[in-house]
Amino acid sequence: MNSTPQWLLSLPSALGADIRSGEVLAVSLALLLIFLLWLVVPADRKRLLRQPIAFLVIHVVAHALRRLVFTGDSNVAHALVVIAVLSIMVCIGRTLVTLLLDIGFGRKRTRPTPKIIRDLVLGIVYVLIALSSLRAAGIEPGSILTTSALLTAVVGFSLQETLGNLFAGLALQMQAPFEVGDWIQFGEAAKDVGKVLEINWRATKLLTLDEAEVVVPNGTLGKSTIANYTKPSPRLRRSIYVSVELEAPPRKVQRLIAEAIKGSFGVLDDPPPSVVTRDFDDAGTQLWVRFWTDEFQKWGQVEGEVRDRIWYALNRAGIELAFKHYDILHHEINDASRDRERAARLEKNREALRAVDFLAALPQQDVERLATAAEAHSYAAGELVVRKGDQADQMFIVQSGEVRVIIPGPGGKHTEVARLGAGKFFGEMALMTGEPRTANVVAARDSELIVVGHEAFQDVLAAHPEFAETVSRIIAERQAKLDEQAAESSAAAGEDLEERTSQLLGKIKKFFSI
Numbered sequence: 001m002n003s004t005p006q007w008l009l010s011l012p013s014a015l016g017a018d019i020r021s022g023e024v025l026a027v028s029l030a031l032l033l034i035f036l037l038w039l040v041v042p043a044d045r046k047r048l049l050r051q052p053i054a055f056l057v058i059h060v061v062a063h064a065l066r067r068l069v070f071t072g073d074s075n076v077a078h079a080l081v082v083i084a085v086l087s088i089m090v091c092i093g094r095t096l097v098t099l100l101l102d103i104g105f106g107r108k109r110t111r112p113t114p115k116i117i118r119d120l121v122l123g124i125v126y127v128l129i130a131l132s133s134l135r136a137a138g139i140e141p142g143s144i145l146t147t148s149a150l151l152t153a154v155v156g157f158s159l160q161e162t163l164g165n166l167f168a169g170l171a172l173q174m175q176a177p178f179e180v181g182d183w184i185q186f187g188e189a190a191k192d193v194g195k196v197l198e199i200n201w202r203a204t205k206l207l208t209l210d211e212a213e214v215v216v217p218n219g220t221l222g223k224s225t226i227a228n229y230t231k232p233s234p235r236l237r238r239s240i241y242v243s244v245e246l247e248a249p250p251r252k253v254q255r256l257i258a259e260a261i262k263g264s265f266g267v268l269d270d271p272p273p274s275v276v277t278r279d280f281d282d283a284g285t286q287l288w289v290r291f292w293t294d295e296f297q298k299w300g301q302v303e304g305e306v307r308d309r310i311w312y313a314l315n316r317a318g319i320e321l322a323f324k325h326y327d328i329l330h331h332e333i334n335d336a337s338r339d340r341e342r343a344a345r346l347e348k349n350r351e352a353l354r355a356v357d358f359l360a361a362l363p364q365q366d367v368e369r370l371a372t373a374a375e376a377h378s379y380a381a382g383e384l385v386v387r388k389g390d391q392a393d394q395m396f397i398v399q400s401g402e403v404r405v406i407i408p409g410p411g412g413k414h415t416e417v418a419r420l421g422a423g424k425f426f427g428e429m430a431l432m433t434g435e436p437r438t439a440n441v442v443a444a445r446d447s448e449l450i451v452v453g454h455e456a457f458q459d460v461l462a463a464h465p466e467f468a469e470t471v472s473r474i475i476a477e478r479q480a481k482l483d484e485q486a487a488e489s490s491a492a493a494g495e496d497l498e499e500r501t502s503q504l505l506g507k508i509k510k511f512f513s514i
Contacts, residue, residue, distance in 0.1 A: 026088045030056050033095040040099070048098050055091035059084050086129065093125040182230040183296050186221055193229075195297065209297065234294045235268065240303055242310055243284045243322040250277045250285055253319060257289055260313035263384065266295035266302035284322025308380045316377040349374045352397040352450040355423040358474035362467065366460045373456035379403075379443040386427065386441045393454035393511075395431035398424050401447025406440040419444060428475060431457060433507040472504040 034052050041048055062084040070077040101121060178184045178196055184206070185193045194206030194214055204221055206214045229236055244253050254275040261273050273291040280286070289310070293302050314321065349371035353359055359367065376399065379385055386392065388408055396403075398420050405418040405426065417439070420426060429435050431454060461468055 026092065027056075027059070030059075030088060030091045030095065033092060033099065037095055037099055052091050052095040052098070055087045055094065059087040059091065062087065089129045090126065093129055097121055097125055177226050178228050178231070182228055184229065185227040186216065186224040209300070229296045234296070235292050236294075236296060237290055237292050238299065238303060240289045240306060241278065241286055242289055243281075243286045244314065245284050245320050245322050246280070248285065248319045250287070252317075253285070253287060253314070256313045256317055256319070257287065257310050260309040260383070261289070261291060261306050263382065264302075264309050265305045265382070266293045266298060267306065268292040268294065281324075283324045305380075305382075309383060312378050312380045312383060316379075345376070346371050348376070348399065349450055352399055352423075353452070355397060356395075356425050356428075358428070358471045361470050361474070362460065363464075366463065369459060370452060370456050373453065373459075375451045375453075377449050377451050379447050379449065381443055381445045381447075383443045384440065385443060385449065386437045386439075388437050388440050390437045391434070392427070392430045392437060393434050395425060395427040395452045396441075397450040397452070398422050399448040399450050401449075402444040403447060403449075404442045404444045406442060408440060414440070432471060432475065432511065433504070434511045435507075469501075473501045476501040476504050 030052070034049065034056065037049060037052070038046075062080045066077055066080040066084065070080060180196050180199065182196050183193070184196060191208060191210075191214075194208040196204060197207050197213070198205040199218075203215045203217050206216060208214055242257065254277070257275045258273050261267055262269065267273060268291070271292050273289070275290070276288050278286045278288040289306070291306065293299070295302050311321070346368075350367065353367055353370055353374070359370070362370075379401075385396065385403060400422055402419055402421045403426070404416050405420065407415045407417055409415055426441060427437070430437060431452060434454070
């Protein structure tokens with residue numbers, strides 16, 4: 001019994017003359033289109049030639065088998081004719097679609113033709129090829145659709161959600177609210193944020209901030225409000241809120257925070273950060289901190305380091321963060337505990353001051369006076385301690401951590417000239433003469449610095465005016481040793497030292513009015 005479908009048997013006879021007469025034309029057209037595609041397609045997209053060439057090879061092989069091997073009127077011969085015809089038609093159709101969509105129409109767009117649109121057009125072309133083949137074989141496609149109406153209804157009902165995702169995907173591709181590579185958010189939670197990896201017929205694949213792949217149905221995206229963090233620009237503004245005690249002057253706190261977060265990881269200098277007062281409540285003064293970043297995928301690290309900078313800056317300024325408290329806490333602080341804390345702080349200050357060479361000549365009571373007036377300031381890694389050119393009158397001693405001494409250069413190039421660890425100090429010229437800073441100093445890691453101010457040293461020199469000469473000589477000697485242009489002869493070096501000492505002493509007396 002011959003079980004071959006009647007339409008398959010009738011197709012070769014119906015197309016026989018046309019196949020023989022149009023075969024050369026079809027193959028020539030296919031070769032011409034493939035050659036044009038090879039000419040215009042970029043080198044990195046030559047893979048688009050693979051499938052058209054594969055279908056052309058299938059046609060050639062099927063035709064060769066039909067003419068050379070299966071020459072009779074068998075089922076295999078009939079099947080080979082059908083395969084040859086369909087493969088050359090698919091080759092021509094696919095090549096035309098690639099030329100029109102990917103090369104022609106795609107070049108006029110700012111982004112490539114969406115894959116889902118390309119697949120849809122190819123699907124329509126394949127359906128037209130199949131319908132043309134059926135009609136040529138004497139089979140009316142409408143009769144097939146009529147007899148399968150019930151089946152179509154059942155399949156359509158069962159696939160309505162899939163079809164909904166399909167049409168939602170088409171709408172998303174046509175409207176283009178996002179594309180592959182964009183960071184988007186389609187819900188309220190952090191898990192609803194991700195980078196678009198792929199947009200297909202049914203769903204969109206995202207890579208979340210936790211580096212997990214999430215497949216979101218297109219229907220869900222079509223019903224959601226989508227925020228695109230990459231368009232129109234990869235720069236976006238982030239906001240955090242900080243509450244401080246009501247007693248702190250808002251303008252002062254705003255300046256402190258804005259200056260502190262400059263240069264923090266991911267924070268752009270242009271547009272600059274800004275801080276405004278947002279509200280007053282029972283917790284304190286709430287400040288709205290706004291800054292721009294182009295590191296959205298690392299927003300957790302960016303915001304975390306901004307908060308660190310804010311804490312360090314407020315801590316140095318003695319400004320406390322404010323929180324809403326609902327519990328009554330009792331904490332007894334007696335005189336003994338306060339004395340222990342004060343003694344520990346003074347001892348740390350004394351140790352730091354002993355590391356400074358020109359303070360070694362001070363009487364013990366004056367060292368004690370400076371230790372009492374000195375303050376401990378904390379700095380986060382990467383935070384600017386002093387800036388070149390700033391007018392200041394403070395000296396810093398590294399209690400813990402490390403700082404970098406940097407000389408700014410033209411074109412944004414900076415040269416690191418030194419690293420100072422625990423026990424080292426800087427800023428002595430600003431303390432003694434009030435001269436502008438000669439370099440930038442940046443915390444290499446989290447550091448605690450002991451700060452000695454001008455007022456505290458004013459009291460010491462007022463009690464011992466003769467100490468100014470001792471200090472000037474010690475500082476001049478140290479600078480002479482470090483100066484790369486020191487005189488070669490000892491006599492000249494002595495004259496240079498005396499001159500340095502005299503100049504420095506004059507500046508100290510003038511600055512301290514002694």
